[in-house]
Amino acid sequence: MITEKSRLKSLGNQLFFTGPTIIFFAIAVLIPFAYGLYLTLTDMTSPVNPIKFSGFGNYKTAFTDTAFWESMWLTVEFVLATVIIINILGFILAFLVTSGVKMQNFFRTALFTPNLIGGLILGYIWQFIFVQTLPSIGDKLGIEWLRLGWLGDEHLAFWAIVIVTIWQSAGYMMIIFVAGLVNVPKDVMEAATIDGANAWQRLRSVILPLMVPSFVVTVFLTLKNAFMVYDVNYSLTAGGPYGSTTMVSMHVVQKAFTENIYGVGQAEAIVLFIIVAVITGLQVYFSKRMEVAA
């Protein structure tokens, strides 16, 4: 039986350990989030002007903003492309660098390095590659599809962002997969080999099921990153050409900070938050059920 005193004591203990974290979490995340929710109910163009209460009008505007839903749809396409390719590529890379090739530690580091470069810088580097390097290579070698800058065509510009995102995160996911692969028990693998399973069967029936926990993490991370993409989008295409690569985060920023409609921008951000929370929540819930014990 828990007495009043020991309950207090345990609360004190918990606060002692988690309190500081909670305070910073609240300052950086919870309070801005709550304040943001409050802002969606107001009509604010600038902090200089007085704030007026406007009810749920901003949400109505957000739901009828076609540009918002267009950018949302584009982001969904972006999510599909990046989540699938990054996970497949990351897994293949992890498989290769654990298979015992020469210098595999070097490859692990090299493939991970792009992740250490910030998205903004990465975008500007690749902008140079897409605008100047590739066209001059295409020009010299007569490769037609490289001759003109990719960032001027709406489809190629979209794939340019996808390529840079893959280049940035495949190495990171690879590290997570490497950890998963290394942890596949040797005895299970040995047993499978003795039972006559070939490499493909071992991969499909032993390694992949045991790797589900890694996939839960990587799919979650890639999903979330892809939905929230902003820095690469901003520095590489800035939404262009003619606004065709404006992802949903960029649309929100434009609404709130360049068109100065904070309330609507914030309301759209909340809608985005709910969509991402629901999708990633479902993903984690359902893929957790696929996990098996070795």
Added chain:
Amino acid sequence: MKKTLALFLVLLMAVALTACGGSGNSNNTAADSNGGKVNIVIVNGKGEIASQWEQAAKDFMAANPDITVEAVSGAVGETVNLLDKLTASGKTVTIAMMSPDSIVNKYKDFGIDLSNEKWNADTVYGVKDANGKIAGFPFSIEGFGLVYNKSVVEKAIGGAFDPYSINTRDKLKALLDKIQASGVKYPVAYQTENWSVANHYSTQFLNQAEDPNTIVEQLKAGKFDLASNAVWNGYYDTMDLLVSKQYNKYGERPLGKYYDDAHLSVGKGESAILFNGNWAFDSLKAVSGESFGFIPVPVDNNPDNPLNNKIAAGPTNILVINKSATAAQQEAGKKFLNWLVYDQKGQDFLVNQAQVISAFKNNPNKVTNPLGVAIAEAVQAGKTLPFSSNYVKVEDWGNILAPDIQKYIAQKESRADLAKAIETYYKNQQ
């Protein structure tokens, strides 16, 4: 346990929220006077002159020991407005820098009346607020037009070149042909950044009226037909020429991120002409000895049309004094503005240090960069048109209308559709 934790979080939030509300209501006492001294905050949006701005504040304080100045500068390319940020954090900005269109749109209730200030006698560029009173102190004059590389053009025509001799579209075309004949494959490197094609290039048609506001009003009332307007069409005829496959380096795919490449091309003399303003000089990265100037953007073939003979130039950054600052702070702010105009150190800061083209006749200093010189000379010779982007909401043009204009450039939208898009935008403004 979970319940207590949740309760704790809710309490924490509630406390924080009330704290937020509290700070919003309390009027800033910290930034106010202490011991007879006045504290003012002056905000500079031009990140590239941050250190000069700080120095100016120090020099001003040395001359006015009873005023303490806190100089704040934004970073180059910062998206979130510095004035908003400081205000949201509870500071009262005394002098804010903003674009001239903000004073009638976003910050229409922000500034105090400056029409009785002495400096009005020395400039024609004071910016009026929605009530028609001068509320904006013109900090810098900037202008745009066709930036050309002098040595390339002079080589092509074989002698000295007067940019004002290009006063019809045909003459511009002839010049482009000559440059091409002299061995430059693509005379034009047209960069198609959204703000450039929308805020600058596409607002030029407003200058066909003596006061560009009249056309804006007609557009809002739905009484201005763009598709049948000769000047509006004329500017796009000229644009067609500039972005054409024949002359433009990027003609085959005119959109893309070409800003740096275009400026390097013209700076190095691989191309001759691009459309931009005097700020382009920083990006041209010119080889020493190269010089640059402005050609007016021709709109038709009538050499007597003033639009063909003048360069758009006007105040681009204005200083506004906050009306919610205390009376003492406002006085100190006015003093600072006068210091910029009449004190030798202030004049030196503005032109020599910050390399800003002064809007004031009495400032004896001259900027050194060639594009600035060209604008300053045009101002002196009276060869200027209003800076047309000052008459539109630049954020809207850069965000909402720029995609349509870029689609037109990429030939994915007809000119009639573009006209409709602009007219629709204005109809929705009411």
